[in-house]
Amino acid sequence: MSHSRHLLALASGLVSTPASTGPGNWIPPRSPSLTIQSFFPRGSTTFSNMGVNTGAQDVVHPRSPKSLHLRRSFISGERSSADCARTPGLIVTEYLDRLREKEPDVKSFLHISSSALDEAAEIDGRLARGDDPGPLAGIPIAIKDNLCTRGMPSTGGSRILDGYRPPYDATAVKRLKESGAVLIGKTNLDEFGMGSSTESSAYQVTSNPWDLSRVPGGSSGGSAAAVAAGQCACALGSDTGGSIRQPASFCGVVGLKPTYGRVSRFGLMAYASSLDVVGCLGTSVDDVSLLLTAIAGHDPADATSSSKVVPNYLKALVPAKELPGNPLAGMKFGIIKETIGEGVEPAVAQVVKNAVVHLEKLGAVVQEVSLPTFSLGLPAYYVLAASEASSNLSRYDGIRYGPRVVADELNAMYGASRGQGFGAEVKRRILMGTYALSAGYYDAFYKRAQQVRTLIQQDFKKALEDGHILVSPVAPSPAFKIGEKVLDPLSMYLGDLMTVNVNMAGLPALSLPCGLIEDEGSKLPVGLQLIGNAFEEEELLRVGHIFEQTVPTW
Amino acid sequence: VKPPNVGELCEKARLSLTPDEAAEIGPQISRVVGWFGQLQEVELDNVDPAIRVGHEVESQRGLRRDEHLDFTEKDSMVASVGEKEGVFIKVPKILN
Numbered sequence: 001m002s003h004s005r006h007l008l009a010l011a012s013g014l015v016s017t018p019a020s021t022g023p024g025n026w027i028p029p030r031s032p033s034l035t036i037q038s039f040f041p042r043g044s045t046t047f048s049n050m051g052v053n054t055g056a057q058d059v060v061h062p063r064s065p066k067s068l069h070l071r072r073s074f075i076s077g078e079r080s081s082a083d084c085a086r087t088p089g090l091i092v093t094e095y096l097d098r099l100r101e102k103e104p105d106v107k108s109f110l111h112i113s114s115s116a117l118d119e120a121a122e123i124d125g126r127l128a129r130g131d132d133p134g135p136l137a138g139i140p141i142a143i144k145d146n147l148c149t150r151g152m153p154s155t156g157g158s159r160i161l162d163g164y165r166p167p168y169d170a171t172a173v174k175r176l177k178e179s180g181a182v183l184i185g186k187t188n189l190d191e192f193g194m195g196s197s198t199e200s201s202a203y204q205v206t207s208n209p210w211d212l213s214r215v216p217g218g219s220s221g222g223s224a225a226a227v228a229a230g231q232c233a234c235a236l237g238s239d240t241g242g243s244i245r246q247p248a249s250f251c252g253v254v255g256l257k258p259t260y261g262r263v264s265r266f267g268l269m270a271y272a273s274s275l276d277v278v279g280c281l282g283t284s285v286d287d288v289s290l291l292l293t294a295i296a297g298h299d300p301a302d303a304t305s306s307s308k309v310v311p312n313y314l315k316a317l318v319p320a321k322e323l324p325g326n327p328l329a330g331m332k333f334g335i336i337k338e339t340i341g342e343g344v345e346p347a348v349a350q351v352v353k354n355a356v357v358h359l360e361k362l363g364a365v366v367q368e369v370s371l372p373t374f375s376l377g378l379p380a381y382y383v384l385a386a387s388e389a390s391s392n393l394s395r396y397d398g399i400r401y402g403p404r405v406v407a408d409e410l411n412a413m414y415g416a417s418r419g420q421g422f423g424a425e426v427k428r429r430i431l432m433g434t435y436a437l438s439a440g441y442y443d444a445f446y447k448r449a450q451q452v453r454t455l456i457q458q459d460f461k462k463a464l465e466d467g468h469i470l471v472s473p474v475a476p477s478p479a480f481k482i483g484e485k486v487l488d489p490l491s492m493y494l495g496d497l498m499t500v501n502v503n504m505a506g507l508p509a510l511s512l513p514c515g516l517i518e519d520e521g522s523k524l525p526v527g528l529q530l531i532g533n534a535f536e537e538e539e540l541l542r543v544g545h546i547f548e549q550t551v552p553t554w
Numbered sequence: 555v556k557p558p559n560v561g562e563l564c565e566k567a568r569l570s571l572t573p574d575e576a577a578e579i580g581p582q583i584s585r586v587v588g589w590f591g592q593l594q595e596v597e598l599d600n601v602d603p604a605i606r607v608g609h610e611v612e613s614q615r616g617l618r619r620d621e622h623l624d625f626t627e628k629d630s631m632v633a634s635v636g637e638k639e640g641v642f643i644k645v646p647k648i649l650n
Contacts, residue, residue, distance in 0.1 A: 260607045435558045435587065
């Protein structure tokens with residue numbers, strides 16, 4: 001497909017508006033009429049007759065590498081006949097317009113940048129002078145609000161940081177700026193990353209663009225929804241127990257959780273320091289690869305960051321038309337037995353099994369593998385995460401930043417500032433963590449959770465040893481309704497089953513849109529999770545790219 | 555193991571809850587802690603606790619050079635502080 005047709009597709013995609021089918025219900029304009037529960041046809045699926053999307057009007061299209069197209073159009077100077085100049089200024093203006101248009105429904109943003117257009121104009125100037133504006137120049141990127149941004153407020157989704165403006169940028173943010181990206185705003189999240197629906201934000205509830213009565217997932221729900229709704233080209237998020245992958249799955253976008261240590265955590269508001277990572281969301285694997293290349297790498301300010309060389313992740317990706325007949329020949333995948341049985345909605349298991357059939361048709365060998373300690377990971381994760389959180393959040397004392405509640409005495413001031421500043425879920429986790437770390441309880445809870453962590457790491461090591469990439473659903477269900485799980489915290493935690501173990505082992509994982517499920521008249525995306533060995537993001541992205549290039553359009 | 559006592563935990567965590575909040579949070583926490591109980595039923599003798607992720611983080615092997623670094627954002631950090639008096643941060647008195 002020619003480059004100018006890409007631009008045409010991009011141009012028409014940018015100015016389209018989604019078809020509305022009624023209040024609170026938004027279906028992407030080009031959704032095919034689905035009567036089956038996934039988009040995988042039962043017959044053979046040869047990718048030779050699957051082209052790249054040809055001018056889809058759909059801004060939620062899962063395979064459109066928007067950032068890559070934007071960059072190529074700026075650098076190559078190619079213009080289609082349909083438009084005059086695709087300058088960063090124009091692109092950012094269009095994204096801002098669409099951001100504002102969708103915002104009353106989706107509510108993904110806590111803050112919109114007031115300097116985005118100025119930054120874009122500055123890049124216009126650099127391009128005009130023939131300077132290299134950087135690999136991400138002019139691309140509108142949204143930042144999860146638990147990443148510190150000097151020019152914009154950073155609340156962590158919490159009242160305790162209401163009005164806080166950090167004096168520095170997170171390293172990942174700094175690297176985006178250095179690459180020329182335009183940071184378009186800060187996105188909504190569950191408070192301090194604690195949650196799986198974005199409902200525990202102190203500020204607003206974000207809606208899933210696929211069905212506004214449903215959650216976008218969490219905790220990076222704002223970032224995922226913003227990407228899905230076309231309010232930004234791609235976004236940064238964070239993942240401690242699935243907080244990038246699960247919202248990516250619920251919103252039908254690509255989400256990457258990098259290896260622990262691949263991306264600096266400096267400037268990420270700490271939730272659980274041995275589990276947190278910064279990662280990327282985008283409409284396609286290309287964009288996520290572009291983003292990872294920009295932000296990854298050693299940082300002297302983060303003692304847990306790796307000095308391993310950062311490859312150009314984009315270079316590993318092969319366009320569909322250049323793929324050989326069996327592009328995954330020789331590759332082994334292991335579908336995790338414990339994730340496709342009990343506790344997973346049958347429709348989700350079916351969509352994932354269909355995706356596995358697709359992998360096989362691409363030449364891969366897929367076996368069932370067992371991770372026997374799999375289900376123990378969930379309580380172990382919550383003990384570790386709550387314990388680390390209780391320690392990390394003790395810095396929010398109302399003294400050095402954020403609102404302070406007036407009191408006569410210091411401890412009363414702490415108690416009141418924190419009691420009023422933190423939301424219910426954060427308070428629960430702090431108290432549970434305090435309990436698990438109390439003298440006399442360490443052996444019963446925290447130490448045992450760490451021992452389970454060892455077992456989980458060993459299970460993964462064994463399963464990945466034979467060169468397998470592991471496969472599972474991302475979540476046991478598609479997006480649930482807003483309010484459905486808030487009354488029962490435990491039911492919310494149970495949804496994290498597929499994702500937490502990956503954080504405990506520090507491995508990289510990719511969430512790829514792989515199908516749609518029909519539920520009460522809404523079409524809801526389902527994500528496929530690919531898990532790789534530490535620092536093998538290249539392989540995950542290469543495989544993910546092949547997968548997404550060869551599946552049918554929505 | 556004694557079940558969680560919300561009052562004691564709030565004291566340790568420097569967190570003040572209203573009586574209504576405490577009444578609601580208590581059972582929720584107890585339920586989750588009960589669910590943590592599955593960890594007691596697993597055979598874990600001879601398993602080392604994992605402090606961190608499975609792969610080695612190489613940076614931890616080295617120390618940085620012993621050289622002075624300037625932190626340039628002192629002013630903006632201090633600007634975030636709520637109550638100041640001269641060069642001091644002002645806090646309520648500390649009773650014992």
